[in-house]
Amino acid sequence: MTEPERRPEPTGPEPARPELARLEARARAVREHIVDMCSGPEGGHLGGSMSAVEILVALFFHTMNIDAGDPEWKQRDVFVLSKGHAAMALYATLAERGFIAREEIATFCRPGSRLATHGNVAVPGVEFATGSLGHGLALANGTAWAQRQAGDSPARTFVLLGDGELQEGTVWEAAQVSRALAADNLVAVVDVNNFQQTGAVREVSDGAPVADRWAGFGWHTVEVDGHDLAALCSAFDEAARVNGPTAVVCRTVKAKGVGALAGRASSHFVLLDTERKRARVRASMAPAAPRATAKGEPEHA
Amino acid sequence: MLDTKPETAKPETAKPETAQPETARTGPATGTERVSTRTAFAEALPELAVRHNVLVVDTDTGSIKPTPEMDYLNVGIAENAAVGLAAGAEHCGRRALVCTFAAFSVSRAFEFIKLDIAYPRRRVCIVGTHGGASGGWLGPTHHATEDLALMNALPNMRVVVPADAVQAVSLLEQCLTHDGPTYLRLGRKGSPVFAGLPAPRLGVPQQVRPGRDIALVATGPEILATALEVAQGLAEAGYSAQVVNVHTVDPDSAGAVARALAPECRWLVTLEEAWTSGGMGAQVAAAAGARGIPWLPIGVTGFLPPDSHASLLEAGGLTTGSVLRRVLDFVAHP
Numbered sequence: 274m275t276e277p278e279r280r281p282e283p284t285g286p287e288p289a290r291p292e293l294a295r296l297e298a299r300a301r302a303v304r305e306h307i308v309d310m311c312s313g314p315e316g317g318h319l320g321g322s323m324s325a326v327e328i329l330v331a332l333f334f335h336t337m338n339i340d341a342g343d344p345e346w347k348q349r350d351v352f353v354l355s356k357g358h359a360a361m362a363l364y365a366t367l368a369e370r371g372f373i374a375r376e377e378i379a380t381f382c383r384p385g386s387r388l389a390t391h392g393n394v395a396v397p398g399v400e401f402a403t404g405s406l407g408h409g410l411a412l413a414n415g416t417a418w419a420q421r422q423a424g425d426s427p428a429r430t431f432v433l434l435g436d437g438e439l440q441e442g443t444v445w446e447a448a449q450v451s452r453a454l455a456a457d458n459l460v461a462v463v464d465v466n467n468f469q470q471t472g473a474v475r476e477v478s479d480g481a482p483v484a485d486r487w488a489g490f491g492w493h494t495v496e497v498d499g500h501d502l503a504a505l506c507s508a509f510d511e512a513a514r515v516n517g518p519t520a521v522v523c524r525t526v527k528a529k530g531v532g533a534l535a536g537r538a539s540s541h542f543v544l545l546d547t548e549r550k551r552a553r554v555r556a557s558m559a560p561a562a563p564r565a566t567a568k569g570e571p572e573h574a
Numbered sequence: 575m576l577d578t579k580p581e582t583a584k585p586e587t588a589k590p591e592t593a594q595p596e597t598a599r600t601g602p603a604t605g606t607e608r609v610s611t612r613t614a615f616a617e618a619l620p621e622l623a624v625r626h627n628v629l630v631v632d633t634d635t636g637s638i639k640p641t642p643e644m645d646y647l648n649v650g651i652a653e654n655a656a657v658g659l660a661a662g663a664e665h666c667g668r669r670a671l672v673c674t675f676a677a678f679s680v681s682r683a684f685e686f687i688k689l690d691i692a693y694p695r696r697r698v699c700i701v702g703t704h705g706g707a708s709g710g711w712l713g714p715t716h717h718a719t720e721d722l723a724l725m726n727a728l729p730n731m732r733v734v735v736p737a738d739a740v741q742a743v744s745l746l747e748q749c750l751t752h753d754g755p756t757y758l759r760l761g762r763k764g765s766p767v768f769a770g771l772p773a774p775r776l777g778v779p780q781q782v783r784p785g786r787d788i789a790l791v792a793t794g795p796e797i798l799a800t801a802l803e804v805a806q807g808l809a810e811a812g813y814s815a816q817v818v819n820v821h822t823v824d825p826d827s828a829g830a831v832a833r834a835l836a837p838e839c840r841w842l843v844t845l846e847e848a849w850t851s852g853g854m855g856a857q858v859a860a861a862a863g864a865r866g867i868p869w870l871p872i873g874v875t876g877f878l879p880p881d882s883h884a885s886l887l888e889a890g891g892l893t894t895g896s897v898l899r900r901v902l903d904f905v906a907h908p
Contacts, residue, residue: 415662
């Protein structure tokens with residue numbers, strides 16, 4: 274097998290300063306789209322979408338080898354949104370990346386739209402119908418295995434999980450299989466925003482530290498600030514160099530970038546159905562993305 | 575559409591009224607040889623998997639002897655992960671088969687099968703061994719009497735129960751080349767092999783004995799053997815009984831079964847080694863409902879205790895004497 278054609282040309286492990294500025298601008302645009310979708314008729318999972326924005330931007334604009342003009346390109350890197358309720362973040366990223374038109378964002382959950390609350394495979398770039406938690410890693414084991422059949426320099430699979438989702442036992446069933454299959458081209462990205470639907474993850478079910486769990490399952494484990502684009506790009510690059518599967522554990526802030534809601538369980542699902550609510554949310558959005566603290570504490574608690 | 579002719583595939587337009595071969599007057603003979611559908615599957619799989627480029631995902635069943643030519647992954651005792659992996663590989667263009675105990679794939683991994691296999695119509699075959707009560711002494715943890723109803727509930731899913739080891743190989747290959755999801759239910763130990771049974775075609779029911787008054791619609795090896803013996807008993811009691819082998823039991827096949835019922839049919843009896851709610855009989859009865867034929871569903875009642883497969887069938891009223899008595903009572907007091 275020859276090396277698959279790389280498109281777009283990779284920009285290297287660490288994005289240079291001008292590229293970082295471009296990525297940050299993409300992240301701001303993605304957040305704007307998410308607020309627009311929450312202003313639609315159904316509302317949406319704002320908190321868990323906002324916490325994953327930098328992860329998605331780093332993957333779709335820096336790391337992944339994909340082609341917006343050919344979403345099913347056989348040699349593409351595959352992205353699996355295991356935390357399917359963050360579909361708004363994925364749709365917004367796909368719109369910015371050119372998989373769908375930006376204008377389509379306005380159709381979110383409106384009659385006839387393909388942009389549904391959870392990942393809809395009718396949308397180019399959405400690989401699987403996710404939303405039932407605990408499926409993505411098992412699916413990713415299969416895509417990563419199939420990619421490895423293609424040759425010595427296989428495409429990669431990235432799967433994004435939530436920290437609440439780790440309560441699903443099927444995650445760990447699949448994690449064991451990933452290691453057993455020596456899935457070098459598999460990266461699990463965990464969005465540790467510390468909250469799930471009804472409250473803090475540690476209050477609902479106080480599991481062992483997330484990174485310890487992945488390391489205990491034999492995964493190469495990296496911890497990063499999940500809003501630090503340079504650190505994310507670097508971690509994804511490191512994953513390509515190590516043997517076996519890599520977990521990138523991302524400390525994030527739920528509803529990151531929306532000061533009025535950040536770090537609150539109530540941000541899990543938000544319907545901005547009045548002009549007053551929309552104005553309040555927009556007024557609280559930071560012009561540039563601030564960083565999470567080392568402990569992943571919300572910066573606007 | 576109905577298959578009646580032994581050993582030769584017929585065109586799609588074939589009618590059930592075509593001339594019956596001599597053997598079909600009384601149905602295929604049940605030989606003394608007993609071969610497990612699971613064994614037949616295991617012996618045929620390596621060659622078929624290679625021929626059709628199918629990834630084989632095993633859940634440590636011990637049923638499969640992989641060859642170096644096969645793409646074979648034993649993911650361990652992990653049915654959800656196995657189904658998910660197969661779905662992911664299929665998403666990247668690779669057909670897959672998942673080998674499981676029926677009791678542990680169909681109900682435990684049901685949601686993975688529903689969302690990751692049936693919904694996207696993936697070309698994945700879920701194989702469930704130890705179907706029905708064939709787990710025997712392994713006990714109720716290993717019995718699978720819910721599988722037909724659960725798989726029948728899924729749109730896009732073809733639900734396949736071979737009548738014997740010969741059909742198992744043919745239907746396995748058809749599952750591996752089918753353009754969509756399939757569930758292949760197999761037994762555990764030796765089961766009857768029928769001489770002169772027509773070559774099966776996925777989705778096409780088989781009339782294996784013609785008859786007028788009573789339709790005995792049967793699924794699975796032991797049950798088909800029972801149905802053929804019951805038909806003989808009914809003949810001796812003065813009733814002409816038709817026997818139909820339903821090796822594809824899902825709603826998509828039920829219409830063909832309904833159309834295969836004799837025009838004179840006055841009583842419908844369905845027989846299956848499964849809970850009857852949502853099973854094969856329920857699909858056939860629903861499809862035949864417009865004809866208003868009185869229907870007697872015969873299947874497994876309640877949870878079964880640990881016992882030999884044969885004893886469970888006997889105690890469960892699925893053997894010839896019990897079924898014959900129930901059918902005669904049914905036609906006397908429908």
